[in-house]
Amino acid sequence: MSQSFSLYIPTNSGMHRLHPLTKLALVFLCLVLGLFLPGVWLSYATFALIIIPSALWGGVLPRLLSALFKTALPIALSLFLIQGLFWPGGTPILHLGPLSFKEEGLYFSIQRTGRFIMIIGSFLLLTFTTRPDELMLALNRHGIPNSITYIILSTMQIIPRFQAKANTILDAQRSRGLETEGNVLVRIRALLPLIQPLLLGSIVDIDERAIALEVRAFGRKGPRTSLLTLHDTPAQRIARWLMLLAAVAVIAWGIYLWLAPRFIA
Amino acid sequence: MERLKRDFSTISLVMIPVAIAINIVIGTIVYALKLPLYLDSIGTVFAGAVAGPWVGALTGALTNIIWGLSGINPGYTPYWPVAAIIGLLAGIFSGIGWFKSWWKAIIAGLITGLVAAFVSGPITTYIAGGVTGSGTDVVVAVFRNAGWGLLPSTWAQGAISDPFDKAASFLIVWVVIRALPLRFLDRFSRAEDVR
Incomplete structure (x- = not known):
């Protein structure tokens, strides 16, 4: 694709050479981790343990961090100012003239910032290391x-x-x-x-x-031939299933933690 | 089913990428002009109006997915259900003939804006703690300071900015439909609803 609306970075790293669906499964797992992990700090831990090493392997870490920073900074600033300062009935811990930062608001802001960078970071990881046409071909082969x-x-x-x-x-x-x-x-x-x-x-x-x-038979039924070839390995196939299983486990855990206090107590 | 097949004709499949590109390019222009609007769903509303709710919903959903996953605006992807509902509603309003007069189009836009604000509230609250990083976040601060909950404050912010924006988008689509040649408009499956 000569000119395309995408920030894909064409290099030849191991991450780039993975089958597109393997990267999609990894990003799905990261999204699930970002959305369902409880507590304040776990999303930062998974960001440091999964997204950063993967981006480093793909040779896109500086670009990923700078794009992430540009997207997350206005959100994070707004979050800390608004939810930090105006949390109704919070415990004041830092006074700034007539206003004060509330403990609950700050914890909430730290937690949501972590969730946001985990979600945006996983999208950017997919974008920077996956050719859009290869991803589409892979999806096409799996029923899209x-x-x-x-x-x-x-x-x-x-x-x-x-x-x-x-x-x-x-x-x-x-x-x-x-x-x-x-x-x-x-x-x-x-x-x-x-x-x-x-x-x-x-x-x-x-x-x-x-x-x-x-006039070029666009609506014709049946399989199409592609000029691209995708490389897949048995190891990647197993890895994809394991990542999907892990994602399901995290969702179940998140739902359990959310429901447990409502029903058991 | 038959209706759906007619909605997703070749001309619709060609129109959807153009509609998505219109959303993104005009959204970018409006952002560059620093207007208090987004106007990033004109293509979605057009697609819904001339090809029905399902084509509209697909156009909306893919706009946010592509815009986000292109890496240009990664924060937009989670809002794909909002964009899908905007396209769906544009198709439904077109089906009951509300694109035939300018004032009905504006009312349809206002309603769509309220629904969009309602659906986007929980998404903003869950992934970004109720803020958008733009100037309208002041609204959230005011309502939070008055003791409102997270979700209601986020809804208040959306209800202030969204209906006006969607009314403008629906009106622009009404103008565009009037300006298109009938011979061309008739190629679309729901042309009789908007003429």
Whole structure:
């Protein structure tokens, strides 16, 4: 894929060479760990023990940490300020003039930040080390319909073209004197001349693309041939099953911990 | 089943990627213009309006999954059910003829916005502790300070920002549908609902 809407980093690490479904299973396990592990610190521990070594193996650790930082920082700041300072009826532990940080709010913020970085970190790990077309081929072989994988891959190819089109429209409108900076009213007024040509132009394109596909037997039933080949090993197949089992166990444990105090007590 | 097959015709399958790209590219432009809106579901609403609730729901869900897993906005992926419901509702409102007049489209957008806020509240609370990292988090602070619970404060924030945004998106889609040639519109399975 020449130009695609993805931050995939093409290198040849062992992590990159894994079967896409193995990486998907790993990311699923990480998501489950992020979503269901109890307590405050466990998600940080799993982040340090699974995501960081995997990213290091894939040679994407600096990129992963910087992308994660950019996404998580505004959330974490907002969390600590809002839930830390305004936790109703919390125990004050740090006074700042008329306000104070509450112990309960800070614990909550630490816990949710951990959950957030675990979820975002696992998404980024998949993105950086997995070619989208290989992932789609693997999913296709395991029962995801052709139409869905076609939609996803063709979206990723269309977006860079659309962005180029949007920039052309922006330049054209600016060169005829359209104000795109200033107060909110000016910027709202700029919106319609920018998005209307993009919307109509791209929607009318659909017809031609549909005809092009229809005459090439797009809707035909039966298997397709792919130019890509996927490498799988028995060890990876076993690893995938083990990761799925582990994920199910963690979900069961999380649900048990959540239900136990409600029914047993 | 027959209806579903007609909704997912080749033209729909070609339209969905374009609709998703519209969501993402216009969402990015609006973000760059620093407007108090998202407008990142115009394509989803269009898809629902012209090809029915299921095509709308798929377009919405895939938008957030692709946007997130592209690595550009990883925080969007968990919100795929919200986007799916926006597309589903756009299809349902189109089915009862609410895309035929501009004011009905606006009301449909306001309702969709309230439902979207309702569904996104628990997701925001569970994975991000009720904040979004944007300016509207001030609303959460105000309600938390007044002693409100986590989820109600998050709902209050969504209910303030979402309906206005979805009403604008629905109105833009109404304008777009009026501007499209009928010959082209008729290629879609639910064209008779919006004409």
